[in-house]
Amino acid sequence: xxxxxxxxxxxxxxxxxxxxxxxxxxxxxxxxxxxxxxxxxxxxxxxxxxxxxxxxxxxxxxxxxxxxxxxxxxxxxxxxxxxxxxxxxxxxxxxxxxxxxxxxxxxxxxxxxxxxxxxxxxxxxxxxxxxxxxxxxxxxxxxxxxxxxxxxxxxxxxxxxxxxxxxxxxxxxxxxxxxxxxxxxxxxxxxxxxxxxxxxxxxxxxxxxxxxxxxxxxxxxxxxxxxxxxxxxxxxxxxxxxxxxxxxxxxxxxxxxxxxxxxxxxxxxxxxxxxxxxxxxxxxxxxxxxxxxxxxxxxxxxxxxxxxxxxxxxxxxxxxxxxxxxxxxxxxxxxxxxxxxxxxxxxxxxxxxxxxxxxxxxxxxxxxxxxxxxxxxxxxxxxxxxxxxxxxxxxxxxxxxxxxxxxxxxxxxxxxxxxxxxxxxxxxxxxxxxxxxxxxxxxxxxxxxxxxxxxxxxxxxxxxxxxxxx
Numbered sequence: 001x002x003x004x005x006x007x008x009x010x011x012x013x014x015x016x017x018x019x020x021x022x023x024x025x026x027x028x029x030x031x032x033x034x035x036x037x038x039x040x041x042x043x044x045x046x047x048x049x050x051x052x053x054x055x056x057x058x059x060x061x062x063x064x065x066x067x068x069x070x071x072x073x074x075x076x077x078x079x080x081x082x083x084x085x086x087x088x089x090x091x092x093x094x095x096x097x098x099x100x101x102x103x104x105x106x107x108x109x110x111x112x113x114x115x116x117x118x119x120x121x122x123x124x125x126x127x128x129x130x131x132x133x134x135x136x137x138x139x140x141x142x143x144x145x146x147x148x149x150x151x152x153x154x155x156x157x158x159x160x161x162x163x164x165x166x167x168x169x170x171x172x173x174x175x176x177x178x179x180x181x182x183x184x185x186x187x188x189x190x191x192x193x194x195x196x197x198x199x200x201x202x203x204x205x206x207x208x209x210x211x212x213x214x215x216x217x218x219x220x221x222x223x224x225x226x227x228x229x230x231x232x233x234x235x236x237x238x239x240x241x242x243x244x245x246x247x248x249x250x251x252x253x254x255x256x257x258x259x260x261x262x263x264x265x266x267x268x269x270x271x272x273x274x275x276x277x278x279x280x281x282x283x284x285x286x287x288x289x290x291x292x293x294x295x296x297x298x299x300x301x302x303x304x305x306x307x308x309x310x311x312x313x314x315x316x317x318x319x320x321x322x323x324x325x326x327x328x329x330x331x332x333x334x335x336x337x338x339x340x341x342x343x344x345x346x347x348x349x350x351x352x353x354x355x356x357x358x359x360x361x362x363x364x365x366x367x368x369x370x371x372x373x374x375x376x377x378x379x380x381x382x383x384x385x386x387x388x389x390x391x392x393x394x395x396x397x398x399x400x401x402x403x404x405x406x407x408x409x410x411x412x413x414x415x416x417x418x419x420x421x422x423x424x425x426x427x428x429x430x431x432x433x434x435x436x437x438x439x440x441x442x443x444x445x446x447x448x449x450x451x452x453x454x455x456x457x458x459x460x461x462x463x464x465x466x467x468x469x470x
Contacts, residue, residue, distance in 0.1 A: 040098040041091040041105075041457055042444060045418045050093065051145055055086045058412035063390040066408075069359045076341075076356045078394070078403040083466040085393075085407050089417060090147040092123050092138055092458045099125035099134075104456030107439045108229075110172040110366055111426035112181065117142055118212070120150075120181050121426055121439040122169025123458045129187045129196065133167030137183055137210065137217075140437065140460055142430070147460050151210050153185045156217040163202045171242065174233040176260050181210040182220075182233070182240065190227040193246030198225060205244065207258065221263045223256060232280040232288070239266070239301065241288050243277040253277040255290055255299055255306065267304045273297070276318030276336065278365070283346045284325045291318035296344070296351070311344055311351040313337075323369035323376060332376045332396070334364040339380070341396070354401070358394060366427040368436075374398060375470065377436060379424050384441070384454030386410070386423040393436065393463065395470075406469055409461075418445040421461075422454025433470060436463040 044052050060080060069075060092105070099105050103126035111121040119142070124135040137151035153166045166185030173183045184207050187193060198204055205228055207221040226247035233240050240258045247254075253274035257267040276291030283289070288299040295312035296319065299305070313319075313335050322333035325346060332343045339361030344351045357364045362380035369376055376396040381389050390408035397404070414420050419442055426439035440459045 040095050041093060044089065044091050044459075046416050047090075050090055050147070052089045052417045053086065054089065054412060054416045055084060056412045056416065057084055058415060059084045059087075059407035059409060061408060061411065062405075063408060063411070066359070066389055066392075072360065074356070075359045076403055078405050081395075081404055081406045081466075081469045083468050085466060085469075086464040087407075087409065087413065088145060088462040088464075089413060089419070090140075090460050092121075092136070092147065092149070092460065094149045095125075095136075096134060097125075099127060099456070101125070101127060105458050106168070106441050106455045107458045108168050108170040108425050109183075111428050111437060111439050112173040112175055113428045113430060113437065114175045114181065114212070115179065116212075117430065119428065119437045119460075119462075120173045120175075120183075120210075121437075121460055122173055122183060122185075123439075124166065124168040124185070126188055126455075127165070127167045129164055129167055131161070131163070131165055133165035135166040135169050135185045137169065137173065137181075138460065139212075140462065142435070142462065145462075150215065151183075151208065151217040153183075153206075153208060153217075156208055157206055157219060158201050160201065162197075163199050164196050165202075170229040171231040172233070174231065174240070175235070176209075176233065177235055177238040178260075179212070181212065182260065183208050183210070184228055184231060184242070186227040186229055190229050191246045191250040193225065193227045194248055194250075205242070207240065207260075207263075220260070221258060223258070223265065226254075228256075230278055230280055232282050233260075234282055234286050234288075234301070237286055237301065239286075241280050241282075241299075243274055243280065243290070244268070245277055247271065255280075255288070257299075257301070257304075267299075269299070269306055273306060276320075278336070279319045279321055279333070281319060281322035281331050281333065282324065283331070285346075287346070289319070289322070289331070289344075289346075309349045311349055313342075313351070314340070314353075320363075321365050321367045321378070323367050326369060326373050326398075328373070332369065332398075333367050334378065336363075339363060354396075358389070358392065362389070365425045368427055368429050370429060370470070371431060371433045377427065377429060379427055379438060382423045382425050384422045387420060387442075387454055391421045391423075404469070406465060407463070409463075414445055419443075419457070419459060420445055421459065434465055434467070436465060437461065438463065 127133040228242040252271040281289040317337035358380035391410035
């Protein structure tokens with residue numbers, strides 16, 4: 001199959017600033033292969049109404065540096081998919097400026113697939129926390145293939161002069177038991193929250209609720225004086241768990257349970273309980289696992305107590321990502337440090353290291369269990385490393401242990417759109433297991449001066465996995 005770019009046939013708007021087309025309106029605008037510096041974000045090359053649809057054999061080409069790395073001892077071995085995925089790509093639009101502050105527009109948190117199939121993702125500008133920061137949440141509608149900005153965190157908070165402003169969406173976005181969308185925001189460095197001048201309007205980390213039925217976003221709770229980089233939701237019990245940090249010092253982190261039914265804190269651990277604040281794992285019985293002193297600890301929601309499990313990673317490692325618990329009783333995930341892929345059995349507290357997550361070990365922040373529980377999916381290289389390894393999508397076969405790379409997205413996306421994807425902190429899968437969604441950090445192919453190589457321009461991608469590859 002030769003390289004081709006598939007243009008959508010439906011004339012739906014890609015963003016809220018473009019209305020639905022009527023019969024008497026002009027045809028969709030196809031963006032040329034040129035970066036427009038006057039607007040931010042620029043037009044996405046080879047797109048129709050902001051959506052670029054890409055299907056190319058380039059996705060199945062293994063980068064030369066990856067081939068070379070495969071020859072080294074101890075690296076993760078993989079097979080290559082035979083059929084290319086189809087990718088729909090869109091910029092997060094309606095942004096007030098370029099955010100030329102060194103990091104720029106960036107996406108740091110996990111995304112959510114709601115029960116109606118819509119997908120929610122967040123971005124921020126890494127801007128000034130003491131006024132002028134920006135953080136937004138977007139909704140992708142797979143039926144109409146549109147990406148729309150639906151929530152402005154600082155506007156919803158009522159932030160005014162003298163208030164702290166949110167600049168990152170770092171924790172997970174989740175759908176509550178009530179069908180509403182919940183998220184929270186943080187600062188450029190949440191560990192330094194104790195230095196912030198909190199106010200009555202913005203007293204600390206706020207829990208936002210977006211109602212898809214009304215389109216309104218409100219604040220339903222706050223945890224004064226501290227913020228969180230990590231959340232996980234026990235949807236059955238409607239409890240949101242957060243790793244709250246920065247209340248008294250840069251090193252303090254407390255596991256916190258917030259009841260979304262009563263909008264009250266129902267538990268908070270000692271401030272030194274959590275040693276790795278970037279991930280929480282949830283078991284089917286409601287237990288929560290986290291990185292604590294000398295290994296993995298467990299929170300029991302019935303007794304509201306924490307205790308060590310005896311599971312210990314190799315030195316300088318802790319949980320960085322985790323899947324839902326499978327029906328077989330396993331949680332899969334990746335460790336920080338050297339980039340290990342693991343699984344642990346919740347019934348026996350047995351931890352099993354399954355090898356490096358990619359090549360000799362990479363930085364992977366999200367692992368996703370497929371709905372049929374046959375596979376674990378992940379995209380290594382979250383903090384820019386994906387630029388160097390071609391933006392791989394890894395599929396782990398639970399039964400056989402085989403790793404398959406479904407695609408190296410980097411070169412194909414770059415050639416089609418002029419966008420260089422640098423990695424992701426947000427990945428989820430559709431209810432039927434056919435589509436992976438990812439929120440990418442990256443940059444224009446023609447790099448704008450002042451941006452780090454993997455940040456400054458964010459995209460949302462729908463990656464359609466061929467039936468023969470799943």
